[in-house]
Amino acid sequence: MGIASDPVFRTGLVRTLFVAGSALVVAALPGAGSWPWLAAAVTAFVAAVLVARRSVDDFADLRRRVDELDGSDDDRALEGPAGLASRVAKAHARVEDERSAAELEHAELLGILQATGEGILVLSQGARLVLVNDAAHRFLEPPFEAVGRGLAEVTRNAAILEFAEDVLAGKAPEDREVQLEGARATLWLELYGRRFHTPMGETRAVLVLHDLTKRKRLQVVRTDFVANASHEMRSPLASILGYAETLGAGTLDEAQARRAVERILHNSLRLDELIRDLIELSRLEHTATHEHGPLDVEERIRDVLASYEEKLEAKRIRLELELESLPHTLQLDGELFRTALSNLCDNAIKYTPEGGRITITSRLSEGGRELEVAVADTGPGIPLEHQARVFERFYRVDTARSRALGGTGLGLAIVKHAMIVLGGQVLLESQPERGSTFRLLLPVRAVTPAPGRSTGGTA
Ligand code: ADP
Secondary structure, three states, rough: OOOOOOOOHHHHHHHHHHHHHHHHHHHHHHOOOOOOHHHHHHHHHHHHHHHHHHHHHHHHHHHEEEEEEEEOOOOOOOOOOHHHHHHHHHHHHHHHHHHHHHHHHHHHHHHHHHOOOOOEEEEEOOOOOEEEHHHHHHHHHOOOOOOEEEEHOOOOOHHHHHHHHHHHHHOOOOOOOEEEEOOOOEEEEEEEEEEEEOOOOOOOEEEEEEEOOOHHHHHHHHHHHHHHHHHHHHHHHHHHHHHHHHHHHHHHHHOHHHHHHHHHHHHHHHHHOOOOOOHHHHHOOOOOOOOOOOOHHHHHHHHHHOOOOHHHHHOEEEEEEEEOOOEEEEEEOOHHHHHHHHHHHHEEEOOOOOEEEEEEEEOOOOOEEEEEEEEEEEOOOOOOHOOOOOOOOOOOOHHHHHOOOOOOOOHHHHHHHHHHHOEEEEEEEEEEOOOOEEEEEEOOOOOOOOOOOOOOEOO
């Protein structure tokens, strides 16, 4: 395409010719036709052509840039200034759109990085922080905004600093576990790190801090549990062995031998009880689902209590039932309910002194969505400082008393886990010397109404 067809050139040329023509007309005026006038007119013409040519070059350069921005293959070279201006406006709008889309994408990525539970740090050379997500901030607890600071200002943990240095140096260190002493608690973190380069060629390191604290705590709990369980088993077993050996020696008289057999029996039962509770607890810990009834709650409560009749009588404990008029059946796992209630009743009878009182109440919350069953006793009560811990495995307020009463130290842990499986909870209210109330709160899936159901009464 020749320059003569260029609209800008043509416009420029028309204007140039107009100027030059005007100059020639002026030159042809009477009295102006002298050679200096003519020379001036010719000079003006040449200058005008040069200026037109220059503006065409500038314009072509501008158009090429707009073509680059626009990116379309259309032949637009014949466009004049108005067309070009409209394309500039369109290209500008598109660039603005692309910029907003990129900003949105950036915000979304940042949102994802913030939402993840993993701590994420991005470092530039010199271990300067370029990005620190919320989780990383929470783990490292700097009392200031960490971005822009050196990693060494944010944490003094030598293992983390060394790890970051290795990653930045491209050493690809093995994933590492570190222990971090926080202001409130000790954290265990697993570190992952990789080096990368930005599109601008800058070196960066990304460190991922994975929180292992919960897992580590569980490991400790498990180790303690095994140690405690072995310890609990050792003492009845040692007693059984001792008595059996003495019996075997044949040196005991008849009364002593009977006493030894009684002790063997007693400790065997204790061991049996302990193993049963351990199996029950382990079963509950591995149970994620439960049956959904239908269950006649009142009948189940009476059924559980029937198995304690002898014990209640032996200790002359008065039993009171305050069972609110419950619908006939509730959608509830009857076996888990029995497990929880039995353990609470067992404890209430164990710890209530002779002549005491145990009250069992049950009621449905408004709307019938939650069943509350409470076991209250007039026993020794549990001091406040022990109340949160009595649901831990093998935790006892008074170890000697619990063992003497045949306790395994697992009853309330079993209740707690049964409630977890049922999606409910167990609450404790207690005052030393006045008694304890354990309250089971159970979500009820559905209720089958049964009109005319009788309310409970004193058993
Ligand atoms: P244990 O087999 O020793 O009774 P539990 O797990 O059932 O174990 O209970 C843990 C501890 O909580 C008991 O050792 C006892 O100190 C205390 N406890 C539980 N129930 C009662 C209660 N009804 N009254 C007083 N103390 C209780």
